[in-house]
Amino acid sequence: MSYYSQAQEEQPGITPQEEIQLRRVYDLLCDYGAKRAVLKILRPQQERANQLRSKLDDDEGADLMVAAELQKLDDEIEELQIKLRTIEAESDGLISVQDLMEALKTLGKKTPRKDVEDMIWEVDEDLDCCVNWEEMLLMFQRNIRDRTGLEPSQLFNVVQFMIFDQDENGLVSVDETMNMLYARYGRVRMEAKLKELFGDDMRETGTQGGEIDFLTYLRAVEKTQLMTFLNSAHGKAQVAKAGSARKLMGASLGDLEKGSHH
Numbered sequence: 001m002s003y004y005s006q007a008q009e010e011q012p013g014i015t016p017q018e019e020i021q022l023r024r025v026y027d028l029l030c031d032y033g034a035k036r037a038v039l040k041i042l043r044p045q046q047e048r049a050n051q052l053r054s055k056l057d058d059d060e061g062a063d064l065m066v067a068a069e070l071q072k073l074d075d076e077i078e079e080l081q082i083k084l085r086t087i088e089a090e091s092d093g094l095i096s097v098q099d100l101m102e103a104l105k106t107l108g109k110k111t112p113r114k115d116v117e118d119m120i121w122e123v124d125e126d127l128d129c130c131v132n133w134e135e136m137l138l139m140f141q142r143n144i145r146d147r148t149g150l151e152p153s154q155l156f157n158v159v160q161f162m163i164f165d166q167d168e169n170g171l172v173s174v175d176e177t178m179n180m181l182y183a184r185y186g187r188v189r190m191e192a193k194l195k196e197l198f199g200d201d202m203r204e205t206g207t208q209g210g211e212i213d214f215l216t217y218l219r220a221v222e223k224t225q226l227m228t229f230l231n232s233a234h235g236k237a238q239v240a241k242a243g244s245a246r247k248l249m250g251a252s253l254g255d256l257e258k259g260s261h262h
Helices: 016-029 032-058 064-090 097-106 113-121 133-145 154-164 174-198 214-230 233-242 253-258
Strands: 171-173 211-213
Touching: 016 032, 016 097, 016 133, 016 154, 016 174, 032 064, 032 097, 097 113, 097 154, 113 154, 133 154, 154 174, 154 214, 171 174, 174 211, 174 214, 211 214, 214 233
Parallel strands: none
Antiparallel strands: 171 211
């Protein structure tokens, strides 16, 4: 059975690990711009503090300067964490157009406001021009169960990348994706999915293995969605109507999606 034939099979619902990571991404996207400004300072400081803490643990003779630097960093980290908690406490708990625009910009994809508004509209069940947790969860469940390649997936593709990017460095590595793909697909299909994302030659290019950025990831998943559509019953009917897959593929997947929402 081919991989794309397997993709037509019923997919399991959201796994516990996926839901935990989905909630992490949702919480990050709410008031993303304000949080990102704090996190940009906080993350390097946390990394430096961990390095100093390891140095103190490994070397009992580490000088007082190291301990003093660590104490200063711990104080600064606590102040930044208080800022984050304040942002979260004052948040409306919704993902806005501006939040999503800021996230896409961070991922290297500057997107016109109208396009981002369309991304939110695709999943905005209560039509308040924002995404709440229930809408986020429903969107994710619909996409992981999709067997047609026609489920609106623009927001899903962003969210899925951010789920895989567990250290939030703007890159997705083989190591970061492996456990979640294994839980969803099993070993055989996990390997097929890894090849989809990272190519046949998954070279170990860093401490976490081969890494790809968001734009590379997006090209890979959009190709998969198109192939899923072409191998669905509806897709085959459209190919027959058009005369060939090549003629049909002249239309964008986004155009094919339009008739499947609202």
